[in-house]
Amino acid sequence: MKFNIAVLPGDGIGPEITQQSVKVLRAVADRFDHEFNFEEAVVGAAAIDLLGDPLPETTLELCKKSDAVLFGAIGDPKYDNDPSAKVRPEQGLLKLRKELGLFANIRPVRAYESLIHKSPLKPENIEGADMVIFRELTGGIYFGEKSTAEDGRSASDLCTYSVEEIERIAHLAFKAAEERRKKLTLIDKANVLETSRLWRRTVTEIAKDYPSVKVEYLFVDNAAMQMILNPKQFDVILTENMFGDIISDEASVIGGSIGLLESASIGTENALFEPIHGSYPQAAGQGIANPIASVLSAAMMLDHLGLKKEAETVRMAVELSIKLNVCTIDINKDNHYSTERVGDFLESVISDTEGHIVNNENLNLGQMTII
Numbered sequence: 001m002k003f004n005i006a007v008l009p010g011d012g013i014g015p016e017i018t019q020q021s022v023k024v025l026r027a028v029a030d031r032f033d034h035e036f037n038f039e040e041a042v043v044g045a046a047a048i049d050l051l052g053d054p055l056p057e058t059t060l061e062l063c064k065k066s067d068a069v070l071f072g073a074i075g076d077p078k079y080d081n082d083p084s085a086k087v088r089p090e091q092g093l094l095k096l097r098k099e100l101g102l103f104a105n106i107r108p109v110r111a112y113e114s115l116i117h118k119s120p121l122k123p124e125n126i127e128g129a130d131m132v133i134f135r136e137l138t139g140g141i142y143f144g145e146k147s148t149a150e151d152g153r154s155a156s157d158l159c160t161y162s163v164e165e166i167e168r169i170a171h172l173a174f175k176a177a178e179e180r181r182k183k184l185t186l187i188d189k190a191n192v193l194e195t196s197r198l199w200r201r202t203v204t205e206i207a208k209d210y211p212s213v214k215v216e217y218l219f220v221d222n223a224a225m226q227m228i229l230n231p232k233q234f235d236v237i238l239t240e241n242m243f244g245d246i247i248s249d250e251a252s253v254i255g256g257s258i259g260l261l262e263s264a265s266i267g268t269e270n271a272l273f274e275p276i277h278g279s280y281p282q283a284a285g286q287g288i289a290n291p292i293a294s295v296l297s298a299a300m301m302l303d304h305l306g307l308k309k310e311a312e313t314v315r316m317a318v319e320l321s322i323k324l325n326v327c328t329i330d331i332n333k334d335n336h337y338s339t340e341r342v343g344d345f346l347e348s349v350i351s352d353t354e355g356h357i358v359n360n361e362n363l364n365l366g367q368m369t370i371i
């Protein structure tokens with residue numbers, strides 16, 4: 001099949017991790033006889049430097065006409081360290097999400113068997129942890145009216161939600177829960193915030209349409225603690241924009257590194273696939289960034305395009321790299337591989353139609369099979 005994929009590498013480590021995903025996708029296209037046309041465009045600080053705009057019109061148009069968007073990361077210390085900057089890389093990403101109508105950000109989190117003993121968390125607490133966070137992505141405090149007083153001594157960010165904004169992502173989350181372990185946890189701050197009370201009322205109403213799903217409500221402060229103490233209690237998490245941003249970075253500790261956490265940002269017309277991490281500027285150009293979050297985001301893209309066995313093949317290749325410790329320094333401290341070499345390994349596993357790597361007895365890979 002033929003697909004047009006917009007590639008937005010962005011800033012910092014964005015280009016080097018995205019390059020590995022494109023490599024992996026090319027291997028998938030070769031193996032399964034598809035045609036993927038990649039077209040690159042600038043976003044974030046790179047776009048400000050080039051065109052003075054973090055989301056140039058040409059980039060937005062390319063995303064709109066493509067079948068899917070592969071996004072790297074944006075952000076640059078020269079803006080992070082200048083709170084007065086009028087134009088910021090992050091505005092490019094936020095505008096892109098809004099313009100493409102990407103209201104649901106889906107962030108799976110799981111503990112990898114071979115990594116649980118390296119975690120700062122207790123292995124017995126995280127073994128088997130497996131959840132999906134549904135983060136609302138185009139509303140809330142991120143998009144409410146913003147202002148700073150003329151004297152610069154006060155500022156405000158308004159948090160607003162409508163029932164419709166809550167309903168559309170809640171339905172997606174409930175449907176996912178029906179397919180999984182039938183539990184949904186709404187994370188909010190309904191003891192304090194009006195918007196959170198609207199979330200609770202709306203979700204309680206929608207829950208009646210999904211009688212097989214058990215619904216729990218957790219205040220975000222307690223949820224932050226539960227995520228560390230007992231993450232196995234979570235199946236599907238549903239939450240608003242900012243809580244979802246914070247809780248998912250915290251949850252990445254369960255997986256072993258934020259460099260492993262993928263996401264899909266979905267709307268009715270468009271879809272974008274991005275790691276949950278940022279541009280990690282300290283690592284830019286050093287070849288130490290973990291490309292797996294981006295590669296697994298590309299796997300979510302394949303799923304979205306209806307290429308299920310292709311997506312599964314990418315996931316199995318990733319599992320293999322983790323099992324064999326073909327990993328960057330965030331995972332493999334003693335004998336680490338570079339960003340590019342991890343990408344090369346994944347590419348060679350996917351291209352290995354004879355199964356030489358997977359069936360190598362010396363590697364003792366148990367039941368692993370690549371489709």
Ligand SMILES: NC(=O)c1ccc[n+]([C@@H]2O[C@H](COP(=O)([O-])OP(=O)(O)OC[C@H]3O[C@@H](n4cnc5c(N)ncnc54)[C@H](O)[C@@H]3O)[C@@H](O)[C@H]2O)c1
Nearest residue numbers: 073074075076080258259276277278279280281289290330
């Ligand atoms: N979606 C995005 O593009 C996105 C997301 C988060 C932050 N940002 C931006 O990124 C910039 C840096 O932000 P930050 O430092 O708070 O967050 P960050 O996610 O870039 O980095 C935080 C830490 O996570 C680890 N890390 C991140 N990506 C990694 C990878 N691929 N492999 C291994 N380790 C990795 C590193 O230890 C790093 O110090 C800021 O400008 C911020 O606005 C962008």
Ligand SMILES: CC(C)[C@H](C(=O)O)[C@@H](O)C(=O)O
Nearest residue numbers: 075090093094245276277278
């Ligand atoms: C860079 C920033 C705007 C973004 C967010 O807060 O959504 C990031 O943290 C993320 O998680 O994708």
Ligand SMILES: [Mg+2]
Nearest residue numbers: 245246249276
């Ligand atoms: Mg974030």
